Amino acid sequence: MNRETDDVLAGVGPRLRALRRDHGLTLAALAAATGVSESTLSRLESGQRRATLELLLPLARIYDVPLDDLVGAPRTGDPRIHLKPIRRFGMIFIPLSRRPGGVHAFKMIIPAWSAPPEPTPQTHEGFEWLYVLNGHLRLVLGERDLTLQPGEAVEFDTSSPHWLGSADGGAVELLILFDVHGVRSHVRPETHRPSHTGN
Numbered sequence: 688m689n690r691e692t693d694d695v696l697a698g699v700g701p702r703l704r705a706l707r708r709d710h711g712l713t714l715a716a717l718a719a720a721t722g723v724s725e726s727t728l729s730r731l732e733s734g735q736r737r738a739t740l741e742l743l744l745p746l747a748r749i750y751d752v753p754l755d756d757l758v759g760a761p762r763t764g765d766p767r768i769h770l771k772p773i774r775r776f777g778m779i780f781i782p783l784s785r786r787p788g789g790v791h792a793f794k795m796i797i798p799a800w801s802a803p804p805e806p807t808p809q810t811h812e813g814f815e816w817l818y819v820l821n822g823h824l825r826l827v828l829g830e831r832d833l834t835l836q837p838g839e840a841v842e843f844d845t846s847s848p849h850w851l852g853s854a855d856g857g858a859v860e861l862l863i864l865f866d867v868h869g870v871r872s873h874v875r876p877e878t879h880r881p882s883h884t885g886n
Contacts, residue, residue, distance in 0.1 A: 699758055700734040706750050706757075707732070709777050710798040720801075721745035750798075751858060778851075783862075790866045797822070797852060797859040808848035813867045816842040817851075822859030825852045 707717055718725040723742060730736035738758065747754050773780040783792040806827045817824070817840060824835040827850040828843055834854045835841060843849060845865075853859050 697734065699738045700732045702757060703728075703746065704732040705774075706746075706752070709774055709779075710750060711777060711800050711802075711804065712749075713801075716801040717746075717749065720749050751796075780863075790864050793863045793865070794820075795851075795861050795863050797824070797861075799858045800853060800856050803856070804852060806850040806852065808850040810848050811845050813845045813865055814842065815845050815849075815866075816840065816864040818862045820860040820862060822857050823854040824859050824861060825854035826850070827852075 714725045743757050779796040781794040819835045819837050826833045829847050
């Protein structure tokens with residue numbers, strides 16, 4: 688086995704541990720979800736157990752990521768087509784726009800949880816527009832506690848205390864448009880032409 692392969696495999700354990708913590712899972716919960724023993728998962732994360740396809744496939748399904756992401760395999764082809772995810776507050780943000788000012792677009796993934804987290808509302812300058820792609824989003828906005836279904840959207844001033852999470856424990860995918868200067872998103876209403884009837 689060559690040095691490059693050894694380096695890739697050596698990074699699997701820390702990557703798996705980081706993914707598990709980002710998803711808020713214990714080893715016991717992950718073992719129950721995958722059918723892989725807790726001791727095997729622990730040795731895999733610590734590098735004492737060599738990663739195999741049989742072990743990685745159920746983990747890839749639970750974390751909802753490609754196998755390449757678990758092993759850190761080098762990307763092939765044109766690198767410009769790969770968007771680099773950002774992990775923050777246990778969530779995954781995929782930038783869809785790159786310009787320095789104006790509206791920023793993201794795809795956001797809220798991982799599934801085994802126990803409901805306590806909402807911790809935050810405030811910051813700006814205005815946000817959300818559209819739920821998959822899953823059920825829980826939005827705590829000021830005194831309101833809302834559940835948004837796929838296909839529903841909401842916009843709000845981010846100076847209001849707000850928190851996003853899964854409403855039912857499943858993963859949630861959404862699109863976000865954010866403007867630090869507080870510019871609202873405008874949806875152009877459909878124009879209806881008046882009907883004309885002949886006499």
